[in-house]
Amino acid sequence: MRRLSRALAAVTLAGAGLLATTVPAGAATEHPGPAAAAKCEAGWGSLLKTATTSAYKPLLDIRAGEHECFDRLVFDVQGIGDHRIGYRVEYVDQLRQDGSGDPIPVAGGAVLAIRVSAPSYDPNTAEPRYPGHAGQPLTGVDLTGFRTFQDTRFASSFEGETLVGVGVRARLPFRVFQERNRIVVDVAHSW
Numbered sequence: 001m002r003r004l005s006r007a008l009a010a011v012t013l014a015g016a017g018l019l020a021t022t023v024p025a026g027a028a029t030e031h032p033g034p035a036a037a038a039k040c041e042a043g044w045g046s047l048l049k050t051a052t053t054s055a056y057k058p059l060l061d062i063r064a065g066e067h068e069c070f071d072r073l074v075f076d077v078q079g080i081g082d083h084r085i086g087y088r089v090e091y092v093d094q095l096r097q098d099g100s101g102d103p104i105p106v107a108g109g110a111v112l113a114i115r116v117s118a119p120s121y122d123p124n125t126a127e128p129r130y131p132g133h134a135g136q137p138l139t140g141v142d143l144t145g146f147r148t149f150q151d152t153r154f155a156s157s158f159e160g161e162t163l164v165g166v167g168v169r170a171r172l173p174f175r176v177f178q179e180r181n182r183i184v185v186d187v188a189h190s191w
Contacts, residue, residue, distance in 0.1 A: 059076070059157070059162050075118065085116065085118060089176045097155050111165050149167070
């Protein structure tokens with residue numbers, strides 16, 4: 001009898017191991033375990049982040065990308081050498097167009113206002129460089145399938161600065177940094 005019990009226990013454990021190995025690979029990414037969560041810890045916080053500028057160059061493009069731990073928005077600015085690009089990034093209750101103060105609706109659980117010291121036009125010639133229109137989604141940015149980003153809106157390009165709003169799922173941690181002639185904004189998928 002004892003031998004039969006041991007045999008049944010072994011078969012049961014082997015069956016459980018077989019079940020564990022046949023779980024679809026995608027299921028593991030839906031609910032990451034502690035190791036995956038630790039890998040994505042950022043400690044960025046969700047408070048205001050700013051930098052000052054030493055030169056105003058035109059904004060050329062805005063792009064979005066998905067990463068394992070965050071969604072990313074990149075602001076490409078005309079080559080500026082060693083100059084800093086200014087920015088002000090913060091969560092706001094409502095995005096408002098510079099100049100008029102008109103509210104611009106942005107879908108999502110929270111709105112991240114991103115102000116970059118780069119006009120959407122050439123400051124020397126007044127020629128448009130980035131084709132943004134107040135209240136409209138960002139040109140060329142498709143957020144289909146993104147985990148954190150839900151909406152984008154161009155607010156304004158006023159007095160040398162461009163303001164956009166990003167709708168995110170919730171008030172999540174973010175970071176901002178300059179990489180050559182780009183301002184990069186990453187918003188984490190979770191705390």
